[in-house]
Amino acid sequence: MSECRQEQITCPHCQCNSPMTVWESINVTLDPEIKDQLLNGELFRWKCEICGSEAIVPFGTLYHDMTNKFMLFFSPWDDENTQPDESIDIPGKHLCKGYTFREVFGINHLREKIAIFEAQLNDIAVERMKFFLRLDVANEILPNDELYFLQVDTSAKLIEISGWERGAINFIRIRDGKESDVLSYKMEAYYDYLLAVKMDSRMCENQCSCVDENWMKTKLQTM
C-alpha cells in the first residue's frame, strides 16, 4: 500500500507553516488515483492555508506497480550532478521475483518509464533504440532534443494504413522553441533492438540503476 507523511512547509510569502502530504511510496495498483496526481504534477502542488499562495514542492518517492511488476525510485531532480553513480541496493530484492527496479530522475523520465513498463516493453531495448535513432543523422534528432517513448500503437487503422503488421512504436520529440512532434517507427524495429539487447551481454541490468541515455552510452563504450 502507499505510504505518506505530513510535512510542515513554511510559506515564502506569509512565513506561516502549512501541512503538505509527502508520499514515501505510491502503490498504483492499490491507489490508482495517486498515479494520475503524480503524473500531472498535482501531487507536488502545495497551497498555503493562510495566504493561499501556491508552490511546487518536489519530493522523491517509490513508484510501485504490482500488475506490471516494476518499482521506480523516483527523484524529481533531473540534474546530472544530483544523480548518484552507483545503483541502489534493494534489501529483499530476491523476494520480488520477476520485478524490474529502476532509478528515475525527472518527471518526464518517470512518465516515460511508466509508459514503457505498462506497454510490457524492455526499457533497455527502448533506450538502445533511442540512442541509435539519435546517432543516425537521417532521423534529424538534434543533440538538445529530448526524446521520450510515448506509446505502442497497434490500432487496426494504423496497421491498415501503414501495413505495419505489429503496429508502431511512437516517440515524442521535444525541441526548444518548437512544438513537440511524434516520431513513429515499425514495431519490428523495437524487436530488432530487443534481440540486440538479448545478444549483447553488456545490456544486462539486474541492479537498480538509472537506465537512460548516459547509462546506455557508458555501456556501449565498453568492449
Next chain:
Amino acid sequence: MYFYKKVGDIGPFEICKTDYHGDNVGLRDRSGRWVITPEMGFQSFSDYDDGLMVAYRRTDNGGGFILVDYHGNCISDVYGYIKPANEGYYIVDKGVRQNIMRRDGSLVLKDWPHYVGKVRDGYFHISNTIRKTKTTPTRYIYGIAHVSGIVVFPMIFESVDFYDDPNDSSSYVKQNGEPYCVYDGAIYDPQKRHYPSTEKKLDIDKYINQIINWILPGLQFFYRDTDADIDVEKMYPIGKVLRTGFNTSVSAKLQQPAQKTRFLIAAAHAAKLYSEEDGEVNEDGLYLSPRAEEWQHAVLSKNSWLKVLDVYKVGDVTQVFMIQIPETAAQIFEDNEVLFNFIDDYETEGYTLVEYARKSLNEKMRQLVHPRSTDRDFISLMWRPVGYTLAGTPYSIEPDYSLEEQPLGRWSNTPENNRHLNTRIHWLAGDRDIVHYYDEFPWRGIVGTVCDGCMYAKGTNGVPNGCGRLFQKTFRKNYIRGVCEFWKFSIKEESDFERDTRCKKEREKEFKAKTSGAYAYSLLYDFIDEHLHGDINNLLKFDFNTLFNSEKYGPIKGPTVIPNFAIMRSIIEVAFGDYWPDLNVETLDNYQYQIGTIINFHRLAGARVAHRRFMLLERVLPDPRLVDLAENLHAQCNTIGDFIVWPNKVTMANMFDDHKMRGYIDRLFIDIYDVMTDAKKQNMDVKAALYKNRKMMKNYQGKDGFIAFMKNALLDDFINEDGSPKHLFDGVSINAKDFKLDLLPGALRQYHDFMVPTIERRSQRIVELLKERLNLH
C-alpha cells in the same frame, strides 16, 4: 637555397629531396615555396587528404608514422603504421593492435582490438584473435563499432561482413552458425524468430471437438515392450505429455510381455506398415519394413505427442498407458480439463480407457509370450524408452523439423532418405495437426507437410504468414499444393529453386558465350595451348578421338561422335561462321546446322574393324595394296579437312549416303547445282531439302550462289573452272546391283587419289583460315 629534385607529388604539393639532408624529403607548393622543409626530418609523405597526410619520421627508437598537416605540424602520436580508413578516418597500428584515429589525432576506441576494418557510414568492424590452446584451434571473434567511440556490438560474432551495397552500412553477421543482419545498433534474424507471433488467442472450445475427433475415431492399442532401465515414476508421471522424439516402432499385437516394461499406446494415427486383415497388401509399409507383416509393425512418427494416462503394475511387469494427441493439444491444451476429462470418461465396451488398458494387461498376462517378443531384431527395435533421448532426457515438446532421425531398417542415414521416410510415415499415419483457420486459410502446422524438414520452417513461427524464405502468398500456395521448390535441408544444400536458377544462369551465360563467339574463340585458344602445344599447325595431324572423355573439348550434346565435340563445333564456327547466317556453337547444339563428313569409303572397302582390317575387302578382295589405300583414306577421316557444315532444317549432311548417290559427295554437289540452276532434271529430294533450308541458303542462289557455296566451304576441288560441279567418281558400290568385283580396285584407287590430297589441302586451308580468324600469324 637548396639544390633539390622532385621525387613525387602529393595533393597540391611536390615531394622534393635535397643533397644536404640524406633521406629526408620536404614539400614545395606550386609556387616553389617550401611548406615543409627537409630539416623537419620526414622521410616520406603519403595519403594526402584535405590538408592532412601520413608522414614517416625516423627516430632513435626506430621511427614511425605520424599524421601531419601541410605545415609539418604533427597531429597524431607516432604509430607503427597509419593508413586511410575512408570517410576521413585512419587505421593506426600499435604492435599487434589497431585503432581508428580521427583527423584531429584522437582515437576512437578506448581499448585496442587486434584488427579494425575500414569505416562505412561511421561504422567499422573490429576483431580479436583468440590464440589456440591444446584443445581449441585459433579463433577469430568479430564485433562492430562506430566512430563516435561506441562499440555497437562487442566481439560476439563468428563472422561479420558489410552488405555488398557500398552505400549500406548494415552488416551480415553469424553467431552459432546462424546468420543475422546488423543495422543501426539493432539486429535482425532473417528467420524472424525474435518477432512475437501475431496469432490471435485461440478459442479453446472451438478446438475441443476437432481434437476429440482427431484422438478417438480409429483408436487402437499398440504395444512396445522393453527391458531398458526406466524410472517409471519420474519419467512417466500420469498427465505428462511427451513427444516421441524418434520414429517409434510399435506392434499391433503382443501377448504376455517378455520384458519388464510395456508401453501401451492408444493411437488413431500410427503408420501401419503391416497389411490389414481384410485389406490389400501394404506395399508402402513392406517397402519401409520388410518384416512388417511378421511383427505387425507400426510406427509413430518422431513428431507424435503422447499423454500418460495410467501406470499399472502386474507382477514384475509395469504397463505405461499413453494416448496419442495432436500437436495443438500437446502445445496449447496440455492440461485442459474439459478435453482430458472427456478422454478419461470415454468408454468402450463399458470400460473407460484406463480400465480397458488395465484389463488388457490382466488378460495378456494369462496368455503365452508371443514368439516375436523374443525376436532379437524386434527387441532391439523396441528397446528405447518412448519420448526420451539416449542420454535419458525427455525430448522437447516443440516439433523437430530436422531430418536427423536414423531411418528404419537398412536405409542409409541421409537427409533424402529421411525425408522420404518422414513423408511416407506421415502419409500412412495421417497424423497432421488439427486445422486452424487464419483468414480462412486452413493451417495444420508444419509436421507432415511439405515444409517438414526444411531449414526455413522455423521462420513460420507457427503461423501461415510466410516462412524463413517465402512471403505469405507463395508460402500458402506451396503449402496447399504440397510442393515447394525452395525446400532445403541445410544452408549447404541446394534447393530445387536454387539449382534451377543456377542452371538457368549458367545456360544463359553459356548461350551468350556461344552465340557471341566468345565461347568458340576462347575454347580454341585454350585448345591450341593445351593440346597443340601452342602451334595451330598441329591441328592437321590431331586425332580428335583422344577427346572422347574430355569434358571441356569433348561431346557436349547429341551422340558421342566427333562432329558433336565442343572443339569441332568451335572450329566450324570460327572457320565458317561468316558464311552462314547465325552459325555458331549454339545453333550447332540446336541442330540448326549440322557438321557432316566428306569421305565415305564404306561402300568400297567396308567398315574398318581393326588396323588394316576392312570388312568388305577382307571378304571379297584381301589385296594388301587395296588395304593400303583404304588405310590412307581412313587416316583422312575425321581430320579437320573432312568436316563440312550443312544447314539442317532438313538433314543434308548424310544425304549422299543413299542408293542413288552411293556415298559419293560429288553426286550431291551435282544435284545441288542442278536445283540451283533450275536444270531440267532435278533430284526432288535435294530440291525439297534446299527449299526447307532456304532461309539459311538465302545467300546461295543460282549458279553464282553455288560457286560461292563451294568456295566458302573450301570445296574448290569439286568444281570446274566454270563453276559447275565435277563428276569425279564412277559410283561403284558393293551394295549396288551393278557391282562388279573387278571394278573395285580401280574405283577405290580413283576415290583415294582424289580424296586424300583434296582433304589434306582442305585441312591446310582451314588451318590458314583459323590462323587468320584467331590472329595467329
